[in-house]
Amino acid sequence: xxxxxxxxxxxxxxxxxxxxxxxxxxxxxxxxxxxxxxxxxxxxxxxxxxxxxxxxxxxxxxxxxxxxxxxxxxxxxxxxxxxxxxxxxxxxxxxxxxxxxxxxxxxxxxxxxxxxxxxxxxxxxxxxxxxxxxxxxxxxxxxxxxxxxxxxxxxxxxxxxxxxxxxxxxxxxxxxxxxxxxxxxxxxxxxxxxxxxxxxxxxxxxxxxxxxxxxxxxxxxxxxxxxxxxxxxxxxxxxxxxxxxxxxxxxxxxxxxxxxxxxxxxxxxxxxxxxxxxxxxxxxxxxxxxxxxxxxxxxxxxxxxxxxxxxxxxxxxxxxxxxxxxxxxxxxxxxxxxxxxxxxxxxxxxxxxxxxxxxxxxxxxxxxxxxxxxxxxxxxxxxxxxxxxxxxxxxxxxxxxxxxxxxxxxxxxxxxxxxxxxxxxxxxxxxxxxxxxxxxxxxxxxxxxxxxxxxxxxxxxxxxxxxxxxxxxxxxxxxxxxxxxxxxxxxxxxxxxxxxxxxxxxxxxxxxxxxxxxxxxxxxxxxxxxxxxxxxxxxxxxxxxxxxxxxxxxxxxxxxxxxxxxxxxxxxxxxxxxxxxxxxxxxxxxxxxxxxxxx
Ligand SMILES: Nc1ncnc2c1ncn2[C@@H]1O[C@H](COP(=O)(O)OP(=O)(O)OP(=O)(O)O)[C@@H](O)[C@H]1O
Numbered sequence: 001x002x003x004x005x006x007x008x009x010x011x012x013x014x015x016x017x018x019x020x021x022x023x024x025x026x027x028x029x030x031x032x033x034x035x036x037x038x039x040x041x042x043x044x045x046x047x048x049x050x051x052x053x054x055x056x057x058x059x060x061x062x063x064x065x066x067x068x069x070x071x072x073x074x075x076x077x078x079x080x081x082x083x084x085x086x087x088x089x090x091x092x093x094x095x096x097x098x099x100x101x102x103x104x105x106x107x108x109x110x111x112x113x114x115x116x117x118x119x120x121x122x123x124x125x126x127x128x129x130x131x132x133x134x135x136x137x138x139x140x141x142x143x144x145x146x147x148x149x150x151x152x153x154x155x156x157x158x159x160x161x162x163x164x165x166x167x168x169x170x171x172x173x174x175x176x177x178x179x180x181x182x183x184x185x186x187x188x189x190x191x192x193x194x195x196x197x198x199x200x201x202x203x204x205x206x207x208x209x210x211x212x213x214x215x216x217x218x219x220x221x222x223x224x225x226x227x228x229x230x231x232x233x234x235x236x237x238x239x240x241x242x243x244x245x246x247x248x249x250x251x252x253x254x255x256x257x258x259x260x261x262x263x264x265x266x267x268x269x270x271x272x273x274x275x276x277x278x279x280x281x282x283x284x285x286x287x288x289x290x291x292x293x294x295x296x297x298x299x300x301x302x303x304x305x306x307x308x309x310x311x312x313x314x315x316x317x318x319x320x321x322x323x324x325x326x327x328x329x330x331x332x333x334x335x336x337x338x339x340x341x342x343x344x345x346x347x348x349x350x351x352x353x354x355x356x357x358x359x360x361x362x363x364x365x366x367x368x369x370x371x372x373x374x375x376x377x378x379x380x381x382x383x384x385x386x387x388x389x390x391x392x393x394x395x396x397x398x399x400x401x402x403x404x405x406x407x408x409x410x411x412x413x414x415x416x417x418x419x420x421x422x423x424x425x426x427x428x429x430x431x432x433x434x435x436x437x438x439x440x441x442x443x444x445x446x447x448x449x450x451x452x453x454x455x456x457x458x459x460x461x462x463x464x465x466x467x468x469x470x471x472x473x474x475x476x477x478x479x480x481x482x483x484x485x486x487x488x489x490x491x492x493x494x495x496x497x498x499x500x501x502x503x504x505x506x507x508x509x510x511x512x513x514x515x516x517x518x519x520x521x522x523x524x525x526x527x528x529x530x531x532x533x534x535x536x537x538x539x540x541x542x543x544x545x546x547x548x549x550x551x552x553x554x555x556x557x558x559x560x561x562x563x564x565x566x567x568x569x570x571x572x573x574x575x576x577x578x579x580x581x582x583x584x585x586x587x588x589x590x591x592x593x594x595x596x597x598x599x
Contacts, residue, residue, distance in 0.1 A: 001037050001047075001054065008075040009037060009045075009054070015069035016059070016089065046081075056081035060107075067091035068113070074099035080540055083107035085131070090114070093137070098123040104540060109133040109154065117142055117160075125149075126528075128544070133157055133176065141165055149516055155180065156200075164204070169193070170405055171517075177201065185213045298389075299361070300380045301368040318347065318391070331447065331469065336394055344394035345379070348465065351387050360388060363443060367467050370437045374430035376454065376464040392464060397455035404450060404511055417551030418591065420512040423461045424559065425581070425588045427453060430463055431505060432577035435498050443467045444497030448504030449518070450511050499571035502580065506566025513560055515543030526567045533564065552594065558587050 013031050029043030037054055038047035046056035054076055064087040073079070074096050080103060089111040097106075098120025106124070109131045116139035117132070127147050131154040140162030144150065150167065152174035161181040169175065169190045176197045183203030195208045205213035298318065323335040332350035339345060355363070364381045371377060380391040398406070400423065403415055435444065445452075446469030454464045507518055510525050518525045532541050539547060542556055562583045568574050575583075 001039075001052065005054065005076050006033060006037060008072045009042075009057075011072035012069045014066075015072070016064045016066045016084070016087075017062070018066045048078075053078045055079065058083045059087070060085045062087055064089055068093065068108075070094040070100065071096040078102055080126075081105040084111065086110035088112055093117055093121075093132075095120050097121060100124065101126070102540075103127055104149075105129045107131045108135065111135050113137055116140070119143070122146055126540075128152070129174075130154070138181075153177075164198075171515075298380055298382045298391075299364070301364065301378060318345075318389075323347070344396075346392045346394045348390040348392070348468070349387060350390070350468065353388055353468075355388075357383050357385065363441075363467060364390075366438070366441055366443070370434060372430050372433045374426050374460060374462050375434055375466055376456075376462045390465075390468065395454040395456050395462065395464070397457070397459055399451050399455070400453035400461060400508070400511075401450035403455070404515060405517055414545075414549070416549050417546050417556070418595075420546070421555070421559070421584075421588055421591055423453070424509055424512055425584045426461050427463060427508070428505065428577065428581040428584045431501060432581040434463075434466060435501070435577045438467070439498075442495075442497060444501045445469075445504070446497055446500065448501050448508070450508050453508065496571065498577070499574055502566050502574045502577060503571075505577070505580065506563045506574075509559060509563035509566065513542055513546070513556060513563065515545060529560070530564070530567075533560070552591065555587050555591055559584070562587075 010031060010033060030037065030040050030045075031042050035042070036051075037045045038051035044057055044059045045054055046058070047054055055078060057073075057079060058081065060083055064084070066089065068084060068089055068091065071094060073082070077099070079100055082100070082103060082105070085107045086109070089108075091113065092115035093108065093113055095118045097103075097118060100106075101124065103124050104126050105128060107129070110133070112135065113132070114136040117137055119142040121127075121130070122142045122144050125147055126149065127144075128149050129152045130144065130150065131152070133154050133156045135158050137155070138159035138161065141160060141164070143165060144153070145165035145167045148168070149171075151171050153167070153172070154174055154176045156176045156178040158180050160177070161183065163184040164177055164182050164186060166187045167175075169188070169192050172192060175189070175193050178196060178198060179200035181203070182198075182201040185206040186198055186204060186209065189197075189208060193208060195210065198204055198209050205211050317339050318337060321337045321339045323337045326334045326336050326346070328334075331353075332348055335347045335349065337345045337347050353360070360381075360383045364378060364383075368377055376392050376395070378390045378392055382389040382391075431445070431448070438444070445463065445466045447465060448463070452464050453461050456462050507526060510516075510529055511518060514525065514529065516525055516528075529541055539553060541560065542551075542553075546556065547553075562580060565573075565575050566580060
């Protein structure tokens with residue numbers, strides 16, 4: 001370990017325990033300039049395997065009564081875990097804590113710290129656990145909700161005030177803000193924490209506390225309407241009624257014409273259902289923007305014996321059915337629709353897809369020909385100039401995104417290393433198959449992400465929404481993260497779409513390995529992993545749940561290497577999906593061999 005590091009650590013220790021008797025004790029514990037923190041195993045210090053870098057400092061229950069000199073300690077930028085719990089440390093938490101950039105765990109509970117928490121805490125973007133309970137911290141919390149990987153915040157018994165930041169509680173396993181002076185509405189805790197986590201804050205309100213928040217104050221009194229205005233409004237009403245009568249007249253006339261049209265089209269093949277746009281009931285979504293000149297048709301795909309086809313799916317039935325909005329992505333909205341016979345469907349409504357109707361029709365029929373058990377085929381489609389509808393069977397078991405980042409109670413299952421490796425292998429095989437089959441057509445997935453990996457009835461992962469995007473000219477409207485999919489010179493190649501998928505798949509592998517969200521509040525998973533890996537191979541990247549579950553580190557590193565190949569900034573350097581699939585299968589074979597040895 002370098003001399004500067006040693007010096008900084010000794011300085012930090014001198015401030016922690018200014019009393020001589022402790023310094024004497026330290027004589028036996030190391031912490032002096034003649035020895036090495038790693039090789040001579042200073043008390044409370046843990047290093048990397050090569051004994052060159054200090055990783056953890058744990059100095060708990062030692063009755064230290066000095067101060068925390070972060071300006072010295074944080075010169076040791078490699079520290080990931082710092083625990084000074086249960087001492088008698090006083091003073092502020094210094095601003096320089098923000099320089100301890102690698103920190104993942106910061107435990108300061110059970111001391112006499114006081115003052116405001118510094119804003120620089122919010123710069124610790126790798127932080128997972130922040131425990132500061134039983135101190136005298138006061139003031140507002142810094143914006144630590146921007147730290148996307150945070151899984152616990154424990155701060156009971158302080159004097160903290162202001163609002164509780166809008167944390168994303170989805171990944172949290174511990175949270176306690178009780179016995180402080182927090183006020184205002186509690187943010188949505190996603191049902192993960194009970195009242196105990198918030199009790200003892202007299203001005204805090206809302207779920208999960210029993211006291212509801214007061215309704216927002218009404219600022220404006222209704223104004224009196226003058227006689228002049230009444231006259232104007234009555235004019236509008238009369239004019240409105242006249243327009244309404246006219247509209248009904250035109251509508252009835254058109255309806256009659258359409259009925260005649262429909263009758264004359266009854267000789268069409270049974271898989272193509274023509275329908276008019278009249279309907280008495282309206283479901284939550286409406287297709288009012290359908291252009292009038294064209295009679296919309298719903299094309300039902302699949303063999304005639306296929307379940308959904310025989311259930312007599314029709315466009316009109318689809319429109320009438322009750323629909324629930326599941327999500328609004330950047331490419332369109334997704335609805336869960338229960339059709340007449342009780343079957344649940346997922347209907348994707350895409351607006352402004354720059355694809356001709358002929359190409360859309362050709363593409364959907366082509367996709368219908370390429371079948372893989374782990375790729376969800378559309379069961380029907382509808383196309384007009386302005387919008388396209390894609391109908392899929394509804395998958396009841398959620399997405400990979402939910403499985404990784406949703407609450408563990410919701411599915412009651414642990415997502416262990418074996419299952420994650422298996423998901424990676426299955427999806428890579430399915431994608432490799434699709435890429436091979438559709439190579440000539442140049443149709444890739446185009447929007448591969450963990451939300452588009454769904455678990456079917458048998459809990460097998462399936463790729464959904466394959467081929468819904470035209471990638472060639474998407475550069476203009478891609479998000480910041482996706483911009484890295486492209487390299488300017490190479491983006492015009494017809495193979496771009498496949499390379500984009502490989503990047504997307506690499507990111508899914510990173511999510512499986514780290515358990516972290518891809519991108520949130522400025523956090524960028526690929527960049528983060530690359531920066532940690534660049535320093536040196538480290539287990540810090542991996543999801544703690546995998547490590548505590550006994551996952552094999554070597555195989556995790558091997559999978560990480562595959563992921564890094566996939567997210568290579570230069571598309572041409574990325575492997576093909578067939579190569580990726582082979583690499584992952586090798587890792588899976590090794591895993592299986594090791595399991596059979598263990599038996
Ligand atoms: N067939 C399906 N069955 C059940 N759930 C689905 C189905 N298809 C998608 N979902 C889920 O519905 C939600 C919304 O899906 P949607 O496709 O609108 O999101 P998105 O992929 O983020 O959007 P976009 O592709 O426009 O970026 C997601 O959680 C997704 O996992």
